Amino acid sequence: MTADCLEKILMSHRIPSAVPAALREELSGHERIQSSRQHADATSDSFSSLVRTSGSVSLGHPATICPASFLPSxxxxxxxxxxxxxxxxxxxxLVVPARTKRDIHALxxxxxxxxxxxxNQIALLFSIIxxxxxxxxxxxxxxxxxEICSRETVFLAGAALIQSNYVAYPTVEGLQAAMIxxxxxSRLTLNPSVSSLFSHGGLVSQAKSLGLHLLDCPxxxxxxxxxxxDKSEIELKRRLWWDLASYDWLMGFLSGPQEWTYTIQxxxxxxxxxxxxxDDSIGDETELSLSAPTCMSYALHRLRLAEVCREIVDAGAPYHLQGQEIPYESILDLxxxxxxxxxxxxxxxxxxxxxxxxxxxxxxxxxxIAWQRALMxxxxxxxxxxLHRQYFIRGAKDPRYSYSHVVSxxxxxxxxxxxRIMxxxxxxFTPNSSFxxxxxxxxxxxxxxxLIDVCFNWDDILACKRKEEVLDACRLLSRAQQTSSVARECINAMMDILCRHWKQEKRPVSSREMQAQLPSSPDLGVSALHDQSTIPAANNVQDSKGFHFARPEQEHNFPIHDQSINLVNCELESAPLExxxxxMLDESAHIALDTPEWMDLLTELTNATVPSESY
Structure with a gap:
């Protein structure tokens, strides 16, 4: 602490020139935000102090600052x-409201x-704030x-945990704070000095240190x-442990480094x-049926979904580790x-x-409960x-896998x-579900x-209806973009990947090439493909709604117009999503991807943004 004080005394006047350029830009950005914030309506007067200190609290050392001094009223x-x-x-x-409110008053x-x-109570309060x-x-x-306000407040929560020696001596309140x-x-860029406290692996480790996995051993x-x-404390511990288990198993069936594996056995x-x-009935020893709505209904039924995801991981991991596809019979069983x-x-x-x-x-x-219903x-x-992603495209052409196509x-x-219902x-939803x-x-x-379905069935008799359906989904995304900056960032990240894949694979193909590149598996026969006689003979076929479709034989004659949108270099912030x-829909007949390439696209899209919620 003495060395820290001396450093501040001797070096404070040189800090602006000593800090990295990137950090100086971030601090100047914070100052601009603070200036604009002064002219905006405050959500709560007590938070303006947090905004004014944004960019300065987390520059301190988490072991030396006083978290309690930053508490609001x-x-x-x-x-x-x-x-x-x-x-x-x-x-x-993750909290029992009466218990947490009592701790806030005591604090x-x-x-x-x-x-x-x-x-630990200070850390829990800062995590909630x-x-x-x-x-x-x-x-x-x-x-x-x-993000700035939340990041600074998370730093204060982390500082409180570090000063309480939480890693060596965890507490229930500390675990609640870290889990919240x-x-x-989790999507925020947290200060590296405290970020490790909130990783899933760290949470499981601290829960085991508390003995939550042995809670009901004889x-x-x-x-x-x-x-x-205290019956309420024991029940709270059960809730915390099973929440960690649910999250762990759900993430095992999500693309990323943790895919096809889980931590909690x-x-x-x-x-x-x-x-x-x-919550107010804990300790009465009277449990309601699962058909009765309570504050725990969603967590319990989410656990059931997590257990099925764990079974999917158990069934699919051996094939994945051997570089093999999961047999279709196993997919149907799952x-x-x-x-x-x-x-x-x-x-x-x-x-x-x-x-x-x-x-x-x-x-x-x-x-x-209505919101939980939608998430469920x-x-x-x-x-x-x-689950059916692997056989989705095949099911569009091969009757043996048609169930996967329909279910998807x-x-x-x-x-x-x-x-749309949300x-x-x-x-x-409050806040809006797009957040x-x-x-x-x-x-x-x-x-x-x-969209993929349209690409592989661009000559389907219902192609126009399918295209309109895709555009309706696109309009849904556009409305979300306008509602939420979080949705805008998420959609832009995924659009960047989609545009890149689309541009790489968009090339003129003949009908013979298209037929050769249709998705197949080693046991797929030519009989599964559409017969060439079903392709119209005319150069352009007009459907009942006036949409024109090009003959595959003529596709190589269709140039890409100079004024068309560049799907790779497009400005996602300004280009209308629709x-x-x-x-993409207009060029769907030019796409010649096969199943593995579509799988790569879907996997990369899943990895684009790891959701902060397990759903």
């Missing part, structure tokens, strides 16, 4: 906690009496302001009974599932498990008209698309329809599935 802290509890916690439910009371406060700040400011400010940041703010239960215990733990009870799990979800998580009418009052009284359905249908299209359409039907990267990621992937997708 108690009233503002409670307002932020209420926002988090009402609009964000429903996704994971401020201790500070008021001259104490320093419990560092950082998350609530991010989504509140996204609604009223630019993403830059939201890891789930909700010897642990006996010791607990002998010494006495079911054989290596003994933890009861959380009870399906409301599909049955996913479909059955989706069928088993309770009626209040369904979208059929009967269920929606039956639970309309519940959705008005508890909008979070999106989660299942996006996983079905992913049905699920993609469901994902898009659910997003945007248009009451109760509307969540996972939601937009699923929507974009669903739109790409429809124009880009419209050009």
């Amino acid at each position: 108690e009233a503002d802290a409670l307002r932020l906690f209420d926002y988090y509890n009402n609009h964000l916690d429903y996704q994971y439910h 401020y009371e201790a500070i008021a009496h001259g104490g320093s406060g419990d560092l 950082a998350t609530a700040l991010f989504y509140q400011l996204l609604s009223t400010e630019s993403s830059d302001v939201a 940041i890891g789930h909700h703010l 010897q642990v239960v006996a010791a607990r009974q002998e010494k006495g215990f 079911p054989q290596h733990m003994n933890v009861r599932r959380p009870l399906n009870v409301e 599909d049955r498990k996913l479909q059955q799990a989706c069928t088993d979800i309770p009626t209040f998580f369904r979208f059929d008209q009967s269920s929606r009418r039956q639970f309309a009052k519940l959705y008005r009284e508890r909008p979070e 359905q999106q989660g299942y249908h996006s996983r079905l698309c992913r 299209l049905q699920s993609a359409r469901k994902v898009l329809e659910i997003k 945007d248009e039907e009451e109760p509307l 969540f990267w996972a939601v937009m990621h699923h929507v974009f992937m669903a739109a790409v599935i429809l 124009d880009l997708w419209g050009q």
